Amino acid sequence: MAKDLSANLDLNLLxxxxxxxxxxxxxxxxxxLFVTQPAVSHALQKxxxxxxxxxxxKTRTGLTPTPYAKQLCEALAPALNGLYQAVNTNQxxxxxxxxxxxxxALAPQFIYALGSKLYLTVHQQAPNCQIEVFTWSETTFSELLNGHTHIALNYDVTATSKELNRKTIPRSKPVVIVRKDHPYQDSEIGVTSDYATEAVWACLIVPERNELLTDVEQYYAQHNLTANIGYRSSSPESILQVVKETDLxxxxxxxxxxxxxxxFRKINVRMDGSLIDYGTVCYYHQSKQNDPKTQWLLGLIESLILDTRTTNE
Incomplete structure (x- = not known):
């Protein structure tokens, strides 16, 4: 008969x-865990x-899980989250x-526009927790799945794990930002207009979206046009600094x-034919579907985006 590994096992060890x-x-x-390192080592030995x-x-950078540990922990994460939620449901x-x-985790455009505001809002309402707001990377989806990251915000990425919930957030409208005294003075620009097709663009690299081709290049390709991309960066600050000094x-x-x-000035965008999808989505693990903390964070993010849109309108 197989040994019952759940017998006499302290949940704190799990x-x-x-x-x-x-x-x-x-x-x-x-x-x-707010304990000493020897205490964690002792628990690991148990x-x-x-x-x-x-x-x-052990590795040079830390620890690598064995195949057994990987399988065990991937099953444990949603189970423990469900247990904690069940225990705290009535509180x-x-x-x-x-x-x-x-x-x-926030994609670059959102960490620039909302990062500090999100920290200040969370800190004001939850002053006793430690808040980490960081840039979306290639490991974000896996960190959402293993519980290392609580929630993440990016453009809509359709090919995601079924273990992740996707909460659509009210989208912001696309615009073109130019320097204040840019020679183009109209309040609207057609992306396929003569001026736009001859202009030089500065484009933001957004993980999971346009690492290979910018949105402008993808859009132009639909119209058999070629975009002139003068500068690409994953840093919104860097792009804005370049735009401030050039006609990009x-x-x-x-x-x-x-x-x-x-x-800077903002120019409204007119698109012909297929639109570029700027849908915005919050991603979080399925196990956090009914978690009050997750719902609170979703509400804060949605409110911040709506407030920023209202301020800018």
Whole structure:
């Protein structure tokens, strides 16, 4: 008969196992758990004895999970989240009682437009937690799946794991940003107009969207045109600095700069035929579907985008 590994197993050890798996570093795991590193090492030793597996091996950068640990932790993450939600279902949610760390990933355009505002809003309502707002990367989806990242915001990415929920956020309208004294003075520009097709563009690299071809290039290709891309960067700050000093056009979202910005003007965009999809989506693990903290964060992000849009209109 197979051994019942759940018998006499401390749930705190399972939480420790999951955090070690997510951090793959004992020091970082101890900081996140608010215990000493020797205490985490001692817990890991207990887990190794209990499961009869090494669980993690040392590398130059930290720890690498064994195949058994990877399989175990991927199954544990949603199960433990469901357990914690069930235990806390009847408790009234109060952001001021939140402790620990909240990790939020934002695509570059959103971290520029909303990053500091999001931190300040979360900190005001939940002053006892540690907030990490960081730029979306190629590991964001996997970190959402393993629980390392709580919630993430980007343009709509259709090919995502079925384990992730997708909450559509009210979109911001596309605009073209130019320097204040740019020679193009109209309030609207047609993307396929003679002026636009001859202009030089500065484009933002957005992970999971346009690493290979910019939105402008993809749109122009639909009309058998070739876009003149003069500058590409993953940094909105860098692009705006270039736009400030040149005649380059920067296609982006209305929320990127305020209407009364002293250095820039926003030009409304007119598109012919197929539109570029600027749908905005918050991604989070299915296990957090009914989690009050997740719903609170979704509400904050949606309110910030709506407030920024209202301010800019």
């Amino acid at each position: 939480k420790t196992l999951l955090v070690i798996y997510q951090e793959q570093n004992l020091r970082k795991a101890s900081e996140r 887990l190794r004895l209990h499961f009869g597996d090494e669980l993690f091996t 009234e949610f109060d952001p001021q009682q939140i402790t620990g760390r909240i990790r939020i 056009l920067f296609p982006t979202l209305d929320i990127m700069v305020r209407d009364d910005h002293p250095d």
